[in-house]
């Protein structure tokens with residue numbers, strides 16, 4: 001099979017799923033979207049993606065509810081927030097048959113292990129996304145910047161798919177790279193998400209304000225250093241200079257509200273379990289503690305509960 005024949009189902013037509021699904025449509029691939037609150041809107045009005053890569057308006061769109069019967073696709077791409085992961089296996093069950101590739105785009109740690117356990121007959125691959133994209137309305141996505149996908153397979157079966165996926169995404173205008181070690185790739189992504197997603201909520205600040213202020217930046221650096229300790233404890237040490245480079249990239253970034261800040265402002269549940277609790281659990285298994293990361297997780301849980309309960 002060549003990449004030209006690959007078909008995709010996107011589970012979760014939000015900031016990330018809407019963006020990559022749109023790019024794959026532009027690349028000429030059949031894409032089926034599963035949407036939630038805006039499924040009727042997308043059916044009636046299509047999917048809009050505003051992007052520096054070129055604005056797109058797709059109409060008609062092959063869009064479904066999760067409860068609908070869908071034609072089978074070669075790949076199912078998970079683009080839900082991890083706050084929905086208690087439902088993920090049930091949502092995926094009708095979409096996955098033996099051999100269907102599961103490509104997980106979510107932020108966090110250990111999702112692929114859990115998927116591989118639930119779907120032992122499917123290759124599971126992580127697509128780690130360096131993307132700045134927001135859902136700004138029903139069926140409407142605003143892509144602000146970036147888009148690189150780092151493909152990292154859960155096992156050798158997934159590895160065999162990586163070149164085809166890279167070709168498909170690259171031919172759709174997406175920058176791609178591959179990472180042989182899923183664990184390393186996941187910890188490298190956490191080195192950004194753990195400091196900046198959490199601090200953006202706790203300090204009510206975007207990335208530029210965090211980087212410009214000496215105290216906020218010191219906190220970000222302390223958290224990043226602890227993530228490096230965690231990564232090393234789990235057998236995925238960072239290369240020398242990696243965290244320094246990450247800080248430089250963040251400094252050069254378009255001022256950005258990380259996804260957790262947007263969730264907080266919209267009073268949506270925060271992705272604390274997979275972004276903070278799973279990494280803390282994995283390092284604790286190895287007898288290591290990350291006190292600053294633990295502290296930030298406690299604060300985020302408090303704020304998240306209060307935010308959604310509407311208290312002060």
Ligand SMILES: NC(=O)C1=CN([C@@H]2O[C@H](COP(=O)(O)OP(=O)(O)OC[C@H]3O[C@@H](n4cnc5c(N)ncnc54)[C@H](OP(=O)(O)O)[C@@H]3O)[C@@H](O)[C@H]2O)C=CC1
Nearest residue numbers: 012013014015016035036037066080106107131132133135
């Ligand atoms: N946005 C970004 O730039 C980046 C995001 N990520 C990660 O990607 C993941 C997705 O984030 P993001 O796209 O921003 O989140 P969004 O909230 O924008 O998108 C999630 C989508 O899933 C839909 N959804 C929720 N429940 C269901 C369901 N039961 N069936 C079908 N669809 C459902 C939501 O619909 P509705 O709104 O109607 O509930 C929403 O459109 C997260 O783990 C995030 O951390 C990683 C890198 C960058």
Ligand SMILES: CC(C)(CO)C(=O)C(=O)O
Nearest residue numbers: 129130131132192258259
């Ligand atoms: C690193 C970044 C900003 C983009 O991929 C992200 O993961 C997020 O906003 O959660």
